[in-house]
Amino acid sequence: MTEDLQFDSAGRLRHLLTIEGLKRQTVTDILDTAESFISVGEREIKKVPLLRGKTVVNMFFEASTRTRTTFEIAAKRLSADVINFNIGASSTNKGETLLDTVNNLEAMHTDLFVVRHINSGAAYLVAKHVPPHVAIVNAGDGRHAHPTQALLDAFTIRHYKKDFTRLKIAIVGDILHSRVARSLIHVLGILGVPEIRVIAPKTLLPMNVEKLGVHAYHNMYEGLEDVDAVVMLRLQRERMLGALIPSEQEYFNLFGLTEEKLGVAKDDAIIMHPGPMNRGLEIDSSVADSERAVILPQVSNGIAVRMAVMAMVMGNQAQAGERKA
Amino acid sequence: MSLAIVNGHLLDPSHDVDTKRDLFIDDDGFVVAVGMAPDGFQADKTLDVSGKIVCPGLVDLRARPREPGLEYKATIESETAAAVSAGITTMVCPPDTMPVIDTPAMAQMIQHRAWRFGMTFIHPLGALTRELAGTQLADMEALDEAGCVGFSNALQPLTDTLVLRRAMEYAASFDYTVFLHSEDPWLQADGCVHEGEVGTRLGLTGIPEAAETVAVARDLALIEQTSVRAHFCQLSSARAIDMIREAQDRGLAVSADTTAHHLHLTEHDIGFFNTQCHVRPPLRSQRDRDALRSALKEGVVSAICSDHQPHEADAKLAPFSISEPGVSGLETLLPLTLKLVDEGSIDLTQAIALLTSEPANIISVDTGHLGEGATADICIFDPEVIWTLTDEYFVSRGHNSPFIGWEFRGQVTHTLVGGRLVFER
Numbered sequence: 001m002t003e004d005l006q007f008d009s010a011g012r013l014r015h016l017l018t019i020e021g022l023k024r025q026t027v028t029d030i031l032d033t034a035e036s037f038i039s040v041g042e043r044e045i046k047k048v049p050l051l052r053g054k055t056v057v058n059m060f061f062e063a064s065t066r067t068r069t070t071f072e073i074a075a076k077r078l079s080a081d082v083i084n085f086n087i088g089a090s091s092t093n094k095g096e097t098l099l100d101t102v103n104n105l106e107a108m109h110t111d112l113f114v115v116r117h118i119n120s121g122a123a124y125l126v127a128k129h130v131p132p133h134v135a136i137v138n139a140g141d142g143r144h145a146h147p148t149q150a151l152l153d154a155f156t157i158r159h160y161k162k163d164f165t166r167l168k169i170a171i172v173g174d175i176l177h178s179r180v181a182r183s184l185i186h187v188l189g190i191l192g193v194p195e196i197r198v199i200a201p202k203t204l205l206p207m208n209v210e211k212l213g214v215h216a217y218h219n220m221y222e223g224l225e226d227v228d229a230v231v232m233l234r235l236q237r238e239r240m241l242g243a244l245i246p247s248e249q250e251y252f253n254l255f256g257l258t259e260e261k262l263g264v265a266k267d268d269a270i271i272m273h274p275g276p277m278n279r280g281l282e283i284d285s286s287v288a289d290s291e292r293a294v295i296l297p298q299v300s301n302g303i304a305v306r307m308a309v310m311a312m313v314m315g316n317q318a319q320a321g322e323r324k325a
Numbered sequence: 326m327s328l329a330i331v332n333g334h335l336l337d338p339s340h341d342v343d344t345k346r347d348l349f350i351d352d353d354g355f356v357v358a359v360g361m362a363p364d365g366f367q368a369d370k371t372l373d374v375s376g377k378i379v380c381p382g383l384v385d386l387r388a389r390p391r392e393p394g395l396e397y398k399a400t401i402e403s404e405t406a407a408a409v410s411a412g413i414t415t416m417v418c419p420p421d422t423m424p425v426i427d428t429p430a431m432a433q434m435i436q437h438r439a440w441r442f443g444m445t446f447i448h449p450l451g452a453l454t455r456e457l458a459g460t461q462l463a464d465m466e467a468l469d470e471a472g473c474v475g476f477s478n479a480l481q482p483l484t485d486t487l488v489l490r491r492a493m494e495y496a497a498s499f500d501y502t503v504f505l506h507s508e509d510p511w512l513q514a515d516g517c518v519h520e521g522e523v524g525t526r527l528g529l530t531g532i533p534e535a536a537e538t539v540a541v542a543r544d545l546a547l548i549e550q551t552s553v554r555a556h557f558c559q560l561s562s563a564r565a566i567d568m569i570r571e572a573q574d575r576g577l578a579v580s581a582d583t584t585a586h587h588l589h590l591t592e593h594d595i596g597f598f599n600t601q602c603h604v605r606p607p608l609r610s611q612r613d614r615d616a617l618r619s620a621l622k623e624g625v626v627s628a629i630c631s632d633h634q635p636h637e638a639d640a641k642l643a644p645f646s647i648s649e650p651g652v653s654g655l656e657t658l659l660p661l662t663l664k665l666v667d668e669g670s671i672d673l674t675q676a677i678a679l680l681t682s683e684p685a686n687i688i689s690v691d692t693g694h695l696g697e698g699a700t701a702d703i704c705i706f707d708p709e710v711i712w713t714l715t716d717e718y719f720v721s722r723g724h725n726s727p728f729i730g731w732e733f734r735g736q737v738t739h740t741l742v743g744g745r746l747v748f749e750r
Binding site: 005018020097098099117119120121122124125129141142143144145179182206207208209211212 | 520521522524525526527528529530531533597598639642643644645646647
């Protein structure tokens with residue numbers, strides 16, 4: 001089966017498709033490498049030559065601004081040549097299949113694809129059908145996974161909290177539709193976080209969510225009690241239409257993060273959000289702009305983490321290629 | 326051509342025969358004697374099948390040959406050839422062809438095409454409502470006259486309960502059987518997997534068990550009201566099985582089938598987005614699979630079908646939720662059923678009954694048994710051959726199977742339709 005698709009025969013990461021199944025050491029290696037790249041962004045010449053001569057294609061079948069931009073900046077800081085393809089989900093409906101699109105771009109000698117797609121499993125499908133020297137990084141597939149987001153969240157948490165093994169972390173909001181939540185739950189579990197909580201009404205929680213290793217809460221005051229970090233998720237405004245929540249007001253009253261609700265968390269709890277934020281819907285502006293909010297550092301960390309991931313999968317691909325030659 | 330099949334082990338569940346016995350078939354394709362040749366019988370040909378099991382040809386209650394409408398996936402010619410290679414001599418085609426089987430001409434055309442190739446018989450199910458649109462009844466009497474063995478709205482939901490009630494009443498007036506695919510379309514929504522652990526992990530939209538149970542409950546209430554004879558197609562959940570059992574205990578005329586793949590796979594077989602496991606209804610939990618197996622043993626579920634849905638390769642080369650559901654199942658129907666015997670879920674006689682006499686009873690077609698006077702639709706298989714399913718193995722145009730790589734014991738060696746040897750391995 002495809003379980004081992006993201007590892008080569010020596011157990012090294014050759015694609016990053018999901019967090020599930022990664023070893024703690026691999027995750028830590030990525031975070032440590034990212035640490036070393038933080039300084040690159042602070043230099044006058046913001047480049048290292050690790051991917052010089054390599055072609056990276058950002059293949060986005062779903063709209064994205066910050067993820068695509070941070071991948072682009074990350075690839076450029078690694079000295080790669082970067083091409084952006086913004087292929088709206090609609091153009092795949094015009095007849096060309098996902099694999100046809102990939103094959104066409106692959107024929108242009110691409111070395112690494114960064115793939116975002118509206119359907120869960122799309123990155124797996126692509127990874128299964130590219131030649132062995134091509135690496136795939138999943139930039140979000142449907143509701144399934146967003147591994148680089150989870151890694152940058154873990155990086156941010158490590159920066160502020162150091163030791164994962166004593167933390168209580170709450171993820172709040174639309175877990176059901178969130179690939180960020182699924183990947184984050186996996187990475188926190190791998191890093192040894194003893195208590196991961198999800199807070200949402202049952203309509204926004206997937207069935208059997210406890211099987212992912214989390215505790216489910218439906219009340220913010222209970223769920224946020226004593227936590228070290230709060231991860232707020234974006235709520236799509238159209239969720240009212242599917243009868244998942246009654247109204248924005250009711251949602252904000254019950255699950256919006258306010259100073260008052262945050263009062264039950266630890267005093268030094270950090271607040272995170274993968275963006276883009278809906279102020280006044282899932283988070284109050286005063287909280288979003290407070291000192292505890294680390295939402296902007298998340299974005300800068302995202303570049304370093306994505307550099308680390310691309311450098312790692314391309315490095316492993318290169319070694320595989322040399323062995324073959 | 327008259328034929329003697331000798332030295333085989335005859336397994337004919339409807340006549341309680343399970344012993345070494347010879348079969349004699351006359352020029353017209355009927356069984357003339359079992360055991361001893363009648364006086365003066367001269368066989369033009371003798372098949373010595375020692376070590377093999379001789380049983381009635383298999384009856385598959387649901388298989389889509391894709392013709393008419395989707396000939397790029399498969400044709401009646403290709404799929405009836407695949408069927409006989411798997412011992413299947415009768416198959417039932419749901420009415421959701423394109424165009425829909427809602428006129429006698431369509432019903433006759435499909436049977437005629439199958440007859441022309443001379444392999445497996447195809448019996449159509451007629452549409453319950455015109456164009457399966459769920460508003461007007463189809464001409465059931467004319468369709469029955471044209472050879473339809475029952476009526477169904479296939480996978481199109483019949484949401485208007487008044488239309489469903491009328492359809493059942495009308496069918497009951499003429500003693501027709503209604504075939505139901507019970508799934509609540511709102512709860513099914515745009516789901517593609519069982520709503521459970523695996524769907525949650527993979528971020529795939531789930532179809533809750535309640536999509537099935539809500540619809541089964543509604544259908545049972547109307548069956549009770551109208552006294553129609555009804556058959557539930559491809560039940561997937563343990564709770565739905567409980568509901569059918571309870572209805573049967575109360576004396577309602579309801580039967581049920583399930584598919585060979587639901588008896589072997591669970592949601593966990595999806596692994597990381599294996600689109601070959603994208604089927605409808607979805608593969609459910611281990612508990613559900615076990616309940617389906619017990620239901621076979623108890624007789625609550627009385628037929629195993631292939632739910633054959635051959636696809637071109639591209640149909641499965643897509644992200645899971647937009648890949649096309651279905652398994653190319655003809656050629657694994659008998660092997661997967663024999664595996665249930667090896668795994669101790671049912672005994673061999675029952676296994677063969679679930680593939681022959683029981684489904685034949687459900688469609689009231691005179692096949693699935695091998696007594697004197699029966700049509701010589703026969704499947705002969707070697708119960709000891711061990712083989713592995715590969716991509717090259719398929720006779721069907723569809724190679725879409727989650728069972729490629731599986732090892733099986735037991736393989737069809739000869740198939741006879743109406744006394745003619747149409748397949749030999």
